[in-house]
Amino acid sequence: MRYAAVTFDCPDPAELARFYGEALGLPVAYSSDDFVLLGQEGAAGLGFSRLPGYQRPTWPDPAQEKRAHLDLGVDDLDAAQARLLALGATEPPSQPEPDRWRVLLDPAGHPFCVSTLV
Numbered sequence: 505m506r507y508a509a510v511t512f513d514c515p516d517p518a519e520l521a522r523f524y525g526e527a528l529g530l531p532v533a534y535s536s537d538d539f540v541l542l543g544q545e546g547a548a549g550l551g552f553s554r555l556p557g558y559q560r561p562t563w564p565d566p567a568q569e570k571r572a573h574l575d576l577g578v579d580d581l582d583a584a585q586a587r588l589l590a591l592g593a594t595e596p597p598s599q600p601e602p603d604r605w606r607v608l609l610d611p612a613g614h615p616f617c618v619s620t621l622v
Contacts, residue, residue, distance in 0.1 A: 509541060510572070511521075511551030513558055514612035520552040523592050523611050560613030564598040574616040581606055584618045 514520045521532060521540035529541040533549055543549025561570040578584035585606050589595065593608040596615065600607065605619035 507548050508549045509543065509549040510614070511539075511553050512572075512614055513555035514552050515554065515558040516612070517552035517554050520533075520610060520612050521550075524550055524552075526591050527588055527593075534621045558612070561609075561615060562613075563596060563607075570615050573607075573614065574615075576616060576618045578618045578620060581618060581620060584596070588618065 512520065517538065517540040518535070521535070521542055524530065525532065528550075530540070530550065531544070532540060533545070534541040538554040539551060541549050541551045552616050556566045559568050562568040563570050566593055576584075581602075585595075585608065588608055592611045593616075596607055598607070604621060605617045607615055607617055609615055
């Protein structure tokens with residue numbers, strides 16, 4: 505058994521794959537109307553699956569909790585945040601420890617963190 509991918513539910517797999525593909529420099533390995541997989545052959549990837557009736561997480565508001573999130577390592581927090589915002593991420597109203605990591609929301613509302621610590 506081997507780890508193959510993490511897949512995120514979303515309303516538009518192509519849009520979310522574009523965001524993460526550009527952010528992480530990952531190519532599309534497979535694509536259909538309802539699923540897109542990013543990754544390199546032989547390595548674990550990121551998948552995006554269309555979910556009818558998808559509801560965005562409302563982090564930090566617990567009304568619609570997040571189920572998982574990615575932690576991305578960067579060399580410069582400010583530069584990484586600016587790049588990700590330009591790609592379509594948004595900034596939530598709360599930053600728990602902005603000197604150590606930044607929480608951003610991808611285009612489907614999933615929280616993810618960027619940090620110089622990972």
